[in-house]
Amino acid sequence: MPFEFEPLAIPDVILVKARAFPDERGFFMETFKQSEFARGGIRRNFVQDNFSYSRRGTVRGLHYQMNPAAQGKLVACLRGEIYDVAVDLRKGSPTYGRWVAALLSAENRRMLWVPEGFAHGFQALTEGVMVWYKVTAEYDPATERGLRWDDPALGIEWPLRQEAILSTKDAVLPTLAELSEADNNFTYGGHL
Template identity: 55%
Template sequence: MLAEPLAIPDVLLLTPKVFGDDRGFFYESFNARVFNEVAGLQADFVQDNHSRSTKGVLRGLHYQLPSHAQGKLVRVVQGEVFDVAVDIRRASPTFGKWVGAVLSAENKRQLWIPAGFAHGFVTLSDTAEFLYKTTDFYSPQYERCIAWDDPAIGIEWPIDFTPSLSGKDQLGVALADADCFD
């Protein structure tokens, strides 16, 4: 597995070694020992989630506050998304900055998003199935949402349409008004 730090070095783009031939392919989608070695940490994943979205659905920007903050290891097993992480650690030199990557079933890449980041994605293909591991359980009372289109963050979503949002995501707040990490 190759780990590539993005413009915010705590966020890693992971590319697995894929073995393929005319019959198909095989790769390890997760190996705790290898992940911890390439990421330089000891992650303890406690929950796996699987979502399916149609083209134009935007989910996020979601996060959970301490003491239930979540690191996420995300990937796409069908379709394609543009995935984003926003640094919401006030003491960080990259506070309020974002990084993004296209994740797809074809490229098999994964994104490691540590605690202290808001996360979101938009579906670019007709449908996409999105899988992610988390380092803490879902805790709705600790969950928060930042507006996907906050101009202070300035995410360059690769879309030319108004995305479809859940009711919860329509209530996302500006970064300036968000509960953030110290």
């Protein structure tokens, strides 16, 4: 099997380990295979791919889109290393307001599945980070929302906290406690 699927402390967030096949030329690996992902618990149709380039210290997030345009994300780091974070926003969830994180890098070739109902963000731990991710819904500015990256109530342990570089938009996002009912329409319904 070319993939291993490891649920994290919030079981709906899954670390995907892709198997590489090295030879004298380098290596080959599959990055997505619908039948394998379905067996691993990720049964989604991906409709858009995104790519970002970031300087060391950059924090992108915490972002999400509300229903009906909620996005599940399959995130991979193609160059460098990132600290990738998912925050549970599903009201009624036993893990509401909790977060999980994983180190993703070009070297470890791991991916993170962040389902709908979670805010997502990452911090670039090296210079010139390249991140690629697949999403289950197209970008929709009308449903786009965000959560403050350094919300003290969340207590996310960002590795380069003192070096954080933020966009103007991300710097003024609300905390979890400040989110209005209109900014979070996710509810928990068991495993996705």
